[in-house]
Amino acid sequence: MLSPQAKQKIDRELTKYPADQKQSAVMSALAIVQDEYGWLSSEVMDEVAQYLGMPQIAVYEVATFYNMYNLKPMGKSKITVCTNLPCALSGGVDAAEYLKKKLGVDWRETTADGNFTLVEGECMGACGDAPVLLVNNKRMCSFMSNEKLDKLIEELK
């Protein structure tokens, strides 16, 4: 079930570790398959376990511990907004409130059209650029004024 492209990417990760430490690639393997499927079903996690030769439970442990893994389907765009203190002092909470109102959802909810899921984030290590948000984990958007939020939502629809 793992696509050839995913396997190729995982194989590249495996070259980074000693041959008897394949489990070290589980973090990146899960990120790679999540990019493909949008979330981690137990079937997909089992595939990863088999591919890396590790117990399934050990894969579930990792997937449930790190909070950027999606354990259920998300909207087309998962938007994670940092509301931690340094961001809050520079408008992070205001940006989150604006998005909640605009999208008509609360934290961890998905819009009816399935386009957006809104998630409250913790420190992303970009406090100087507040308000900061992530789109599907990998794209960081900085200095998000209401106007820029409008534009982003329009683009992602």
Added chain:
Amino acid sequence: MAEFAKTFDYGPDAIILKGLDGSNWRLKDYESRAGYAALKKILRDGLKPEDVIAEVKKSALRGRGGAGFPTGLKWSFMPRSFPGAKYLVCNSDEGEPGTFKDRDILRYNPHVLIEGMIIAAYAMGIAVGYNYIHGEIWSDYDRFEEALEEARAAGYLGEKILGTDFSFQLHAFHGFGAYICGEETALLESIEGKKGQPRFKPPFPASFGLYGKPTTINNTETFAAVPYIIREGGEAFLNLGKPNNGGTKLFSVSGNVARPGNYEVKLGTPFAKLLEMAGGMRGGRKIKGVIPGGSSMPVIKGDVMMSIDMDYDSIAKAGSMLGSGAVIVMDEDTCMVKAAERLAYFYFEESCGQCTPCREGTGWLYRIIHRIEHGLGRQEDLDLLLNLADQIQGRTICALGDAAAMPVRAFVKNYREEFEYHIAHKRCMVGPGGYSTRHVAESLAMAAE
């Protein structure tokens, strides 16, 4: 004044971030800034590993991740004649609220980190290294991978570096959303493909680290300081700062200042000067409190802070810690109860769940401050909070418990009247909102990106 625009003005004393403009991060740019000259000097002059460590010791470089441990001393703990693999690990898992300095090194000057790690590997006789990068800064992870490819192609990484017998390979590893992995042994567990739960110490990583092998872990900024130390000498680096506090330090200034951003200054620079570099207080408002070293460190009152110098020893004397160098500035309109509540929530969210005092205690800290903030507090809650903090601090495997307890204690101690007002009047002392973001929208509109 264009507030909030990304600034490359890191200050006149910058060495690590000197001359960067966002686009000159590639190998050829770095080489034109004397990049890899330190490595070449070591290999050309046949400097012995112990000479390199001696130079780092002389520089009084101290760990830039938070603990401030002397780097040269740490390197000397590594067993010299260990049979088998040893590992070098860089901690770029920057997630301590307020800290965003390592990110600028990774994206604007990645080769200074690579060179620093190669030199460290040489000094400790290590053949393989990993750089653990915060999962949230994915484009910077990608860029670091690209920089590694450049270094490999140029013969700085890999087998027989620059034609010598010294070999070192370096790889990038990404986190995926767990603050605790900034703790060094949790980070090692994470590289091993496990939950990031800290290990009990001892044994320390120098004897039992990654895959059970001797391992040295340093922060990004620590490694990034090494090429300068070798190139210009440990003495030169030491003289930039103060005795026992060598060199420059990156400070990430955030919160209610006009120009949030990174500033690289000599250790011992007055806080007032740093604040001035960050454009002063946003909207000219009054300073109320500063967390000088990342969210885990005790908050210091604004007026006290204005007379403190930014170095490890001065800040320790004032009752806090330099930590990661994250300076969170709060103005007079900030509700300190709300600020403490948000930080308490963070530690509650990020506790790994391994030790009961932290797993349960961080939740209690948050819930008690939450009820005070929401007008449901009781008179006895403040003593309860302090008692709880005592029950957590020093009773856990790693420092996350302390990191949750220390800020709460400092917030209550320094701003007790605000907590009491909240309990008595069921509302903020500073007006509605709690955060003074009135000027933010205006500032963002002006930001020219």
